[in-house]
Amino acid sequence: AIEAGNLEAVNILLDFGANIDKLSPERFKSGSMITPLMAAAQWGNEAIVNMLVQRGANVHVQGTLDGRTALHISAIYDNVAAAMVLVGAKSNIHVVDHGGQAATITVLGLAKRFPH
Numbered sequence: 001a002i003e004a005g006n007l008e009a010v011n012i013l014l015d016f017g018a019n020i021d022k023l024s025p026e027r028f029k030s031g032s033m034i035t036p037l038m039a040a041a042q043w044g045n046e047a048i049v050n051m052l053v054q055r056g057a058n059v060h061v062q063g064t065l066d067g068r069t070a071l072h073i074s075a076i077y078d079n080v081a082a083a084m085v086l087v088g089a090k091s092n093i094h095v096v097d098h099g100g101q102a103a104t105i106t107v108l109g110l111a112k113r114f115p116h
Contacts, residue, residue, distance in 0.1 A: 002039045007047050010036070020057045023064060032065035034073075041070040041086065044079035049086065059091040067098035075103070 001009035014020060023033035037057040040048040049070070053059065062069055071091040074082035087093065093104045 005045050034063045035061050037070045038073050041074035041082045046081035049082045053089045059089050071103045
């Protein structure tokens with residue numbers, strides 16, 4: 001539902017008890033486990049990112065393979081709107097992934113690529 005950008009389907013799944021912070025296998029990276037919020041950040045769906053945050057998704061969860069948060073992921077995939085939602089939700093900009101990359105540096109790189 002997230003990959004397809006279907007906000008209504010994601011809402012229904014959550015209404016019926018889907019775990020908002022469940023770590024599930026990432027589709028394109030073998031061995032990586034990510035949350036629905038991370039998937040929405042990767043696909044750049046601002047509406048779903050916002051809805052998940054509003055419904056209580058934990059913005060601080062780190063992926064199992066690389067230690068990246070949804071904020072890292074949104075910046076890596078050039079999803080400015082998703083990154084803005086996550087920063088507004090107090091995502092930890094100082095958290096470091098397993099490669100030593102702080103979310104701050106990742107987001108600053110995004111800002112340089114997409115200046116206002």
